[in-house]
Every structure is written in C-alpha cells, then in structure tokens.
Amino acid sequence: MAPAIVIPPMVDWVIWILTISSALFLLYAFFRFIIAPVLETMQDRNAPPPRAGFTYDVIIDHKERKREVVIGQVDGQIATRMVGIREDHLKLTFLKERDLEEYQITVDSGGPVFFRPPHARHLENLKGREVFESRELIGHPASFRVVALVRDGRPVQYIEFELSTRFVMNRMGEEKMKFVLELKRVFPGLDSKSRNKKGVFSFSRLKVEEENASAS
16 A cells, blocks of 8 residues: 655645735736726726816926827827817927927827917918927917818817916926916817717717807
8 A cells, every 4th residue: 555645734835825826916917917908998988078177287307308298089198089089180299408498399280280379369270390489388378279170171170279388396496397288178069978989979069059159
C-alpha cells in the first residue's frame, strides 16, 4: 500500500493565497477592461449636451506650452452632442511664448464655422486657418458659430461660443493668463426628446421657437 502524501500546512496556505489572488486579479481585469469601458460609454452616451453658460477653462503651464481644444459631436474636449456637428468641427490651438505670458491662437475648422476675431464687429465665414495673439482678446472676446446647417450662405442651426481671457494667480504666486471658452447660445434650441442611440440630439424647429417667442 502506497504511503499517504502529506502536504505541509505552509504549502497549503500558499496554494490558497495564490488561488485567491488569481481570482481577484481576474475579477479586476474583467471589470477594468470589459465592464468599466461599457459603463463609461453608457454614461457618456446618457450625458446631456452642454447648455448656454457652460464654460471650458484653459491655463497652460511652463512645461506644457501648447494646448489644443477641439469642439466636436461626441469626441473632443467639448462634445456638443448635436446633429450636424462634425468631429473636429472647430480646433483652437494655444501656443505659449517662451518665458512670456503671451500666446498665439490658431483657429482651424473641420466644418462650417462663422468667426468674429477680436476687435471685429461682424461674423464672417471661416474659409481657412486664422491666427491671432492673446493680447488682442483683452477686453475684446472672439466669437465662433459652430454651424450644423447652412442655408443660402446663412447659418440656420448653430452653437455659438465666445473666447475671452483674464489674468489669475496660480499656486506659485505667478500671474497666468486664463482662457475661457463659453457656450453662449444654441440656435434655434435643443429638442430634448430627440436623443438617438448615440446620445445625440437634434435642434428644435425654428417655427416652434418663433411661435413660442411671439406667444410670450
């Protein structure tokens, strides 16, 4: 009769610890790479679009020197979640001068955009790249109409943003220039009942907006 194999208690404990550790690692990997992305996608899809008054702040430190802000439909730093808005519809690039609190701002468009530079009075169709200096923004904000629908050369459905600047103090006691991109208007409005499977909304009908305005 073969002698019975006796497993030392220490080896038994090591086996149990390895088994539990492997199970925990598998659970973590399952959550991290499968469950978490699904939950993030659902949360992102169910998030409401930004409304008038929404602001996005840009402060660039010495190490960074460059920052891009992209306005798109569901991607980019600002997701409008509106039908007709393209991805990379509007891109603003902030480039800081070395050792100076001055910036060069470049405007690029991937869709119809009407642009009013600082000191200008009227919006004009953005036909190519535009560049201006940050000091021009002081007291004179720039405006951008990110257009979803153009009819006869005029923007019919659009989201309007305003870019302004101010000086703030950082934690090191240094004066820094802060850029504020504010959503000023969604025209003719948001149809809150039009969310599709991607979480994208339609603009409301202009006639309904005009009837409501005349009734009020």
